[in-house]
Amino acid sequence: MIITDAWKEERPVLRGLDEAGSISMVQRGLALRKQIETILDDFWNEGFDGIWFIGIGGTYASCMQAAVFAKSRTAMPVYCENAAEFLTTGNKRFTDKAIVIFSSESGNTKEMVQLAECIKEKGARTLAFIDTPGSTLTQDGLCTHVIISRKNEQIKFFLCMSYLMYRNGDFAEYEDYWQNMEAYLPQALVQVEKESDAWARAYAEKKAEQLQKRPDLPHYFVAAGNQYGAAYSYGMCYWEEQLWIRTRVVSCPEFFHGMQEVIEKDTPVTLYIGEDEQRPLAERVARFLPKVCANYAIIDTKEFALEGIKPQYRQFISHLVMHAVNNRVDAYLEYYLRHPMTIRRYYRQFEY
Amino acid sequence: MIITDAWKEERPVLRGLDEAGSISMVQRGLALRKQIETILDDFWNEGFDGIWFIGIGGTYASCMQAAVFAKSRTAMPVYCENAAEFLTTGNKRFTDKAIVIFSSESGNTKEMVQLAECIKEKGARTLAFIDTPGSTLTQDGLCTHVIISRKNEQIKFFLCMSYLMYRNGDFAEYEDYWQNMEAYLPQALVQVEKESDAWARAYAEKKAEQLQKRPDLPHYFVAAGNQYGAAYSYGMCYWEEQLWIRTRVVSCPEFFHGMQEVIEKDTPVTLYIGEDEQRPLAERVARFLPKVCANYAIIDTKEFALEGIKPQYRQFISHLVMHAVNNRVDAYLEYYLRHPMTIRRYYRQFEY
Numbered sequence: 001m002i003i004t005d006a007w008k009e010e011r012p013v014l015r016g017l018d019e020a021g022s023i024s025m026v027q028r029g030l031a032l033r034k035q036i037e038t039i040l041d042d043f044w045n046e047g048f049d050g051i052w053f054i055g056i057g058g059t060y061a062s063c064m065q066a067a068v069f070a071k072s073r074t075a076m077p078v079y080c081e082n083a084a085e086f087l088t089t090g091n092k093r094f095t096d097k098a099i100v101i102f103s104s105e106s107g108n109t110k111e112m113v114q115l116a117e118c119i120k121e122k123g124a125r126t127l128a129f130i131d132t133p134g135s136t137l138t139q140d141g142l143c144t145h146v147i148i149s150r151k152n153e154q155i156k157f158f159l160c161m162s163y164l165m166y167r168n169g170d171f172a173e174y175e176d177y178w179q180n181m182e183a184y185l186p187q188a189l190v191q192v193e194k195e196s197d198a199w200a201r202a203y204a205e206k207k208a209e210q211l212q213k214r215p216d217l218p219h220y221f222v223a224a225g226n227q228y229g230a231a232y233s234y235g236m237c238y239w240e241e242q243l244w245i246r247t248r249v250v251s252c253p254e255f256f257h258g259m260q261e262v263i264e265k266d267t268p269v270t271l272y273i274g275e276d277e278q279r280p281l282a283e284r285v286a287r288f289l290p291k292v293c294a295n296y297a298i299i300d301t302k303e304f305a306l307e308g309i310k311p312q313y314r315q316f317i318s319h320l321v322m323h324a325v326n327n328r329v330d331a332y333l334e335y336y337l338r339h340p341m342t343i344r345r346y347y348r349q350f351e352y
Numbered sequence: 353m354i355i356t357d358a359w360k361e362e363r364p365v366l367r368g369l370d371e372a373g374s375i376s377m378v379q380r381g382l383a384l385r386k387q388i389e390t391i392l393d394d395f396w397n398e399g400f401d402g403i404w405f406i407g408i409g410g411t412y413a414s415c416m417q418a419a420v421f422a423k424s425r426t427a428m429p430v431y432c433e434n435a436a437e438f439l440t441t442g443n444k445r446f447t448d449k450a451i452v453i454f455s456s457e458s459g460n461t462k463e464m465v466q467l468a469e470c471i472k473e474k475g476a477r478t479l480a481f482i483d484t485p486g487s488t489l490t491q492d493g494l495c496t497h498v499i500i501s502r503k504n505e506q507i508k509f510f511l512c513m514s515y516l517m518y519r520n521g522d523f524a525e526y527e528d529y530w531q532n533m534e535a536y537l538p539q540a541l542v543q544v545e546k547e548s549d550a551w552a553r554a555y556a557e558k559k560a561e562q563l564q565k566r567p568d569l570p571h572y573f574v575a576a577g578n579q580y581g582a583a584y585s586y587g588m589c590y591w592e593e594q595l596w597i598r599t600r601v602v603s604c605p606e607f608f609h610g611m612q613e614v615i616e617k618d619t620p621v622t623l624y625i626g627e628d629e630q631r632p633l634a635e636r637v638a639r640f641l642p643k644v645c646a647n648y649a650i651i652d653t654k655e656f657a658l659e660g661i662k663p664q665y666r667q668f669i670s671h672l673v674m675h676a677v678n679n680r681v682d683a684y685l686e687y688y689l690r691h692p693m694t695i696r697r698y699y700r701q702f703e704y
Contacts (some may be wrong), residue, residue: 060609068441069408083605088577089423089577170444216571240611241610254408257411278437279603346613347612
């Protein structure tokens with residue numbers, strides 16, 4: 001690069017670690033607790049016949065995480081649906097006694113606006129988390145309940161699910177759990193960003209080099225349990241959408257039923273190991289990988305201190321830990337690839 | 353290639369169209385109807401509180417197809433679970449009143465054997481479709497009900513689901529539907545193989561050429577509705593597992609929430625358009641693709657005659673039509689790639 005003196009101070013973007021910003025962001029999510037409880041108390045008192053998490057793209061992935069948490073712990077009917085599929089195929093189990101929980105960052109995502117209209121028409125209740133004030137989905141009367149607050153989608157969903165389970169007698173530790181989170185989670189996640197920063201830099205630099213050599217090769221993400229939704233969203237909404245890197249995300253059990261055959265020595269694979277009930281499924285992949293691959297990375301949430309978080313609660317935040325690590329990976333990828341994560345080739349660029 | 357005279361008669365494998373074999377295979381599947389009805393009548397009379405389709409890999413994909421068919425048509429609780437996830441996370445809605453339906457070709461798939469043991473322990477009923485006589489899963493007492501019969505997994509599951517829906521008053525056309533299938537389906541599917549043969553040859557030849565030029569580039573499969581499970585299984589169990597070709601399968605709605613950004617002019621994409629309620633989701637992809645990609649293929653089941661099949665039933669067999677097309681694609685890929693589809697790099701080659 002040859003740069004004349006007048007421009008030599010210009011630098012590519014490298015997002016540093018914003019400690020205060022990260023902490024206050026997570027605190028803001030946790031602070032929604034009372035507001036959420038009040039709404040859900042109403043739902044509880046009125047009664048309901050199903051809890052429906054519905055999303056599209058990244059928000060659908062967050063629905064998966066709420067659903068997998070609930071599955072082993074409550075017999076309440078919890079549904080995880082893709083908005084576009086719900087709008088076409090529908091679901092005959094859906095009634096006007098349903099409660100729908102969803103999230104939208106822009107507040108005007110096509111499918112989610114249609115969904116809100118569809119739910120309204122069916123006469124069911126909606127708790128919508130919207131990041132953007134003044135957007136379509138915040139309009140009066142479209143959703144029965146709206147909470148406007150930026151970020152923390154996973155915490156919001158988890159607050160909802162865990163509170164309904166608490167009311168149903170399925171999550172007795174609710175108060176203690178959230179008090180523990182309020183006291184330690186914001187700081188613990190920032191600490192993860194710090195602890196993983198150097199690793200993330202090396203990982204991103206290596207990735208950028210590999211993309212120079214073999215730009216066509218997809219990157220494989222393998223994960224299970226609450227990490228699966230996290231990897232699904234990370235591979236698709238961050239690497240594909242925001243960084244234009246090819247990916248293929250697979251769940252740990254499915255990895256062994258087809259996908260494994262395309263893994264060779266140089267195939268880039270990142271395995272996420274979390275701490276919930278599906279951890280053994282990820283450990284099986286970790287034992288297999290070294291035998292056939294020399295280009296894999298493993299992020300095991302167990303390796304992070306998470307100071308103050310009670311051991312029995314670590315499993316519930318594995319996906320948040322992974323998200324913190326990936327925050328740093330993203331910052332360095334954006335830098336090494338000189339690819340601003342805000343740009344899109346096609347998304348919302350023209351009608352389709 | 354230089355070949356001495358003694359060996360010049362040796363030829364690579366090119367599987368021709370086995371008309372009689374294909375017809376009798378489908379007939380064999382359809383002929384299971386009475387046997388299945390008898391078992392399900394018992395289940396019906398004894399009562400049940402949930403219908404659980406559980407699978408892994410390709411059989412999990414077939415579960416998805418049964419579930420998406422049921423979703424819009426019945427309010428009975430139908431579950432679609434991955435066996436390994438069920439074995440670790442579990443599901444608190446599962447009780448001893450559940451009925452479990454699954455399939456296994458080998459009859460000894462690790463996860464499915466563990467699943468059968470787990471179901472047995474929980475005291476629930478199982479209808480297991482096993483392809484291989486004498487295999488572990490056919491052993492006395494492991495599953496409450498076993499039907500040994502090769503192939504036709506999707507027809508078997510669909511027979512089960514549609515009969516239970518019929519008994520529940522959700523599929524009044526049951527008798528007429530299956531009579532229509534018995535009369536015309538086997539021949540109609542063979543006809544699809546014939547009609548698509550030349551197309552499949554050209555498609556496979558082009559794919560083989562592209563793999564020479566850009567071997568790292570994944571092939572993208574996009575599908576919705578009952579075609580999604582079909583594409584999921586095809587991309588993973590056929591191309592990845594049996595042909596060692598990189599793939600990335602995405603559902604039509606999710607295509608627009610991230611994945612679309614990595615599509616460029618030369619990216620290979622195959623879109624499956626079926627005829628069920630989610631057809632509009634696939635049509636949206638078909639309208640988008642030509643704007644950004646010059647290397648896509650579309651298989652639209654609507655283009656096939658399916659002689660004798662009543663128009664209103666076409667939607668239920670879109671995934672079978674696609675399977676017939678892909679039978680021919682596979683035969684030619686095996687030939688052009690000189691890759692016998694029976695070989696595996698790792699699967700069942702060593703302990704992992």
